[in-house]
Amino acid sequence: MSATIKSVAEYAGVSIKTVSRVINNEGTVKPDTLAKVQQAIDALDYRPNKAARDLAGRDNYVLGYVYDNPNAYYILAMQNGILKECRANGYELLIHPCDATNPDIIDELVNMVNSARLAGLILSPPLSEMPDVLQAMDDKGIQYVRVLSGDKAPDDKPCVLVDDYQAARQITGHLLDQGHQRIAFIAGEKQHHSTTERQRGFYQALADHGIQADPELVIDGTYSFGTGVQSIQQLLALPEPPTALFACNDEIAAGALFGARMQGVDVPEALAIAGFENSPFSTQTFPPLTTASQPTAQIAQRATSSLIRSLQARKRKAENHTITADIFVPELIVRESTSR
Amino acid sequence: MSATIKSVAEYAGVSIKTVSRVINNEGTVKPDTLAKVQQAIDALDYRPNKAARDLAGRDNYVLGYVYDNPNAYYILAMQNGILKECRANGYELLIHPCDATNPDIIDELVNMVNSARLAGLILSPPLSEMPDVLQAMDDKGIQYVRVLSGDKAPDDKPCVLVDDYQAARQITGHLLDQGHQRIAFIAGEKQHHSTTERQRGFYQALADHGIQADPELVIDGTYSFGTGVQSIQQLLALPEPPTALFACNDEIAAGALFGARMQGVDVPEALAIAGFENSPFSTQTFPPLTTASQPTAQIAQRATSSLIRSLQARKRKAENHTITADIFVPELIVRESTSR
DNA sequence: GAGTAAAATGACAGCGTTGTCATTATGATG
DNA sequence: CATCATAATGACAACGCTGTCATTTTACTC
Structure with missing residues (x-):
């Protein structure tokens, strides 16, 4: 049986809420308390239960990768990069292949985000270049990050550029x-x-x-x-x-x-x-x-980390979160x- | 806000437990009660909350797909097939790329299954053909299904054959x-x-x-x-x-x-x-x-459905669940x- | 139609976490 | 050193569901 937040709290001699604060990086924990908790976490090899988190919390720790691209190598490289970053941050990934030429694509995506209660979406071309898809996401308040071809961001919404x-x-x-x-x-x-x-x-x-x-x-x-x-x-x-x-x-x-x-x-x-x-x-x-x-995998990783950071910023109501558009130049x- | 089991129960005029029985196909519900509940589910467009299910239940509704295969087309086709079947059965999929030549591969897999609390694993070649990997899964009581090349099952453990x-x-x-x-x-x-x-x-x-x-x-x-x-x-x-x-x-x-x-x-x-x-x-x-x-996607789908069926059988303690080895012959x- | 076993249903606790709000410790101020 | 603001921590309910066990209904027997 794996460790729970309760066992970690007992081990560290604090309340479960304090442990919760530590694992969520809420920042209002004294350094030595934090150290004690960290040590307890390591000692017990504790990992937060995702189901409980999702159930109790307001947000879900699940991102979605939506793709429609005939190039299998590209998709797999993207997927690997996204997965790596997700794993590092305790997020899960929902994979959703789709057909961008489907006229109901927007409904399909909105539906998916709602029914799976996704925290955010990673979009790669051609989806990331379809204005009506992006518009629908904005309208529904769905967070996303795009991977785009270009040398400067077309707008102030989060994206990673490939030059x-x-x-x-x-x-x-x-x-x-x-x-x-x-x-x-x-x-x-x-x-x-x-x-x-x-x-x-x-x-x-x-x-x-x-x-x-x-x-x-x-x-x-x-x-x-x-x-x-x-x-x-x-x-x-x-x-x-x-x-x-x-x-x-x-x-x-x-x-x-x-x-x-x-x-x-x-x-x-x-x-x-x-x-x-x-x-x-x-x-x-x-x-x-x-x-x-x-470096497709790396691009994907950067996009994912950018999405996660903006998700966390929104959670802390930090409105001043600046969106930096990363840019990659493919190498000869x-x-x-x-x-x- | 989406419907919960409680609202469905109220709508149908039954207890939440009865609704739970209906959505889990437990079979001990009278036909007309079942109809009432079904109707309520449809009317409210109810979908069970996966996080709550995972948290409350003994098992998780998450399968894992582990792969190491340089062929991107094959993997993507497998993945698509698995996803389709998962979606149809309310399961989620955790994707785990790995390196089969890594000496610690077995630890890695066991660790992953435990920490993500996976219900079962889908293995494709070459992982599905590595006796020590399979042995480790058996030892740890991890359920899996293999996709294998062959014209007859090598043992009585679940697999899908490609002839x-x-x-x-x-x-x-x-x-x-x-x-x-x-x-x-x-x-x-x-x-x-x-x-x-x-x-x-x-x-x-x-x-x-x-x-x-x-x-x-x-x-x-x-x-x-x-x-x-x-x-x-x-x-x-x-x-x-x-x-x-x-x-x-x-x-x-x-x-x-x-x-x-x-x-x-x-x-x-x-x-x-x-x-x-x-x-x-x-x-x-x-x-x-x-x-x-x-038909790689179809093979993957069959494998997944076979895994899910055996998972459900084990849940109901149906020891007499017979494992049928599906076999596909590639077409000229x-x-x-x-x-x- | 009383008695009984079996089938159907319900009440309620508990899963592991987060959010809310109350409480306690800390530090600054005069 | 008392006072107060603020930082740090804790108690506890709630999230939506399933498992357990108790209760009610049904079907059958004599």
């Missing part, structure tokens, strides 16, 4: 540094901010080097292997084909690599290819892909697919 | 039916039962057709793209190369396909390739891969990579 723009600029810059002049770009779904941000970074890098982008070299597609295969065929058929390609993610890049090989085009000798995401795809090709690595990883 | 043997036999049979005589096999990690079962099916199919397996055509590797690329080079360098390949999973098959193309070998004209798993890899290649589809999916 795809900057990273895309770096990747493109890397290709330019290698002497490439005709660089192609294959985009993913335009609904994802990540696509538009990466494209913006691509254009900016060209502009930095005084190069005019050739519209023929920019192709719209989806974040898929198939897009890569098809697009590269189209690009290679051009009278003046590109000597380098920046694909919006590794999956597209892998497809392009495959397509190029099928047509007998050597990579990187005749065509340099860079991807984005540092997914397993990027090392499972020959040659391995140059890419940008976003150079591999053989772009080496000269 | 890789049968499916591998079918895939190999399909290649044989296409007239192939020299069929290669690339294995994954030998620690995974799925590998040995698939290999067993491969040999059996050859034997069925009176063909002697050529050891030169069987290569050990890992479940990775790289294994596929390397192995196919080795196979194609043989004096008498194979005309068909059965790769232990789609990732290997995709690597092999890539490697074959690199060497100018046409697929399927000069070399037929089949994979296994029906992962996204299998449709992201040109040509798309023949493979076997295991023929695509262009093996068409004549």
Whole structure:
């Protein structure tokens, strides 16, 4: 049988309420009392009973992660990061896969939050980029944190930013540094901010080097292997084909690599290819892909901790809780697919 | 404010205990009383408070999913299936990623089950195939269900079987039916039962057709793209190369396909390739891969429901609860990579 | 229709925590 | 050193449910 707050209180020689104050960091406990209680907690290996906490308290210690993203690696990395932070703070996580294209998605989410009595929500793209979803959460007073693509927060609500723009600029810059002049770009779904941000970074890098982008070299597609295969065929058929390609993610890049090989085009000798995401795809090709690595798990962890802090701040009625938008810049990883 | 058991009881004109009996299916309630209560539940949209249930009851309504598997698609599919069944039965799910090679893994798991007060565990490979892990669970009286590769249950403890043997036999049979005589096999990690079962099916199919397996055509590797690329080079360098390949999973098959193309070998004209798993890899290649589809989400759902049933049976002290081992046979999916 | 066993229902405590409010200790002030 | 404000602590009810055991109702027997 595991220790209860009562046994800890007896062991430490204080009331259960004081123990409660310690485990909730309420701050109104004398240092030596606190030390005694901490020691009792450690000695008895006490862990608060979540069910009792939820039942007695006003709030619940459960966060929700809502996702709709076909990319399994991304979701799992997010999930791992969130879980880590939740565990560290005694929160639990409710996982809720959903379909963002479902017209009833908003009702579904509100319903879920209410019936599971969630304390807050972690939203990743594309959900985190849907204004009506965010609006509904605000209306219902549901707390959330978003993971977003961008280089500055779109509003003052909590979010963690991934600076795809900057990273895309770096990747493109890397290709330019290698002497490439005709660089192609294959985009993913335009609904994802990540696509538009990466494209913006691509254009900016060209502009930095005084190069005019050739519209023929920019192709719209989806974040898929198939897009890569098809697009590269189209690009290679051009009278003046590109000597380098920046694909919006590794999956597209892998497809392009495959397509190029099928047509007998050597990579990187005749065509340099860079991807984005540092997914397993990027090392499972020959040659391995140059890419940008976003520390997804770490981003998720930061988002979660930010949500928890704002939850606790609200609990203590600290209205002056300042929301700081964390920002991550994916890091350039150079591999053989772009080496000269 | 949502309805409580008390408001339902008042509405229905019975005691709260009777409502409790209804929601727990205890069976000792008169039909018309039951109807009244049901109606009250519907009218008030009552949902039992999980925290109160957990606190008051002996058991918790929380299951755990423990995984260590590099394959993100598999895990996510499992997770989705488990979640679906949990939700349908009012259970919650605790997700616990872990490292099976960690020497302290057993302590870690036992600790987790105790501190989170889990009702039961869902184990997938490789954890479900580690005898010492299972032994520890049995010793501690922790209930679990395993998802296993095999065509019959190894013991009388609850499990759901995936008949890789049968499916591998079918895939190999399909290649044989296409007239192939020299069929290669690339294995994954030998620690995974799925590998040995698939290999067993491969040999059996050859034997069925009176063909002697050529050891030169069987290569050990890992479940990775790289294994596929390397192995196919080795196979194609043989004096008498194979005309068909059965790769232990789609990732290997995709690597092999890539490697074959690199060497100018046409697929399927000069070399037929089949994979296994029906992962996204299998449709992201040109040509798309023949493979076997295991309904992972459905398997997970079945496993979860089996665990829940056995949990409830134990609660009612029904010792005569018979454990039926469900068995799934992955289904052959023929695509262009093996068409004549 | 009285007597009995079995089925159905209810009263009430208790699960482990937090919130509210009362009480006690501490420190500052004159 | 008495007085008071404030910080620290404690007593106790309440959260919504289940388990135990007592009570009532029902069904059956002679």
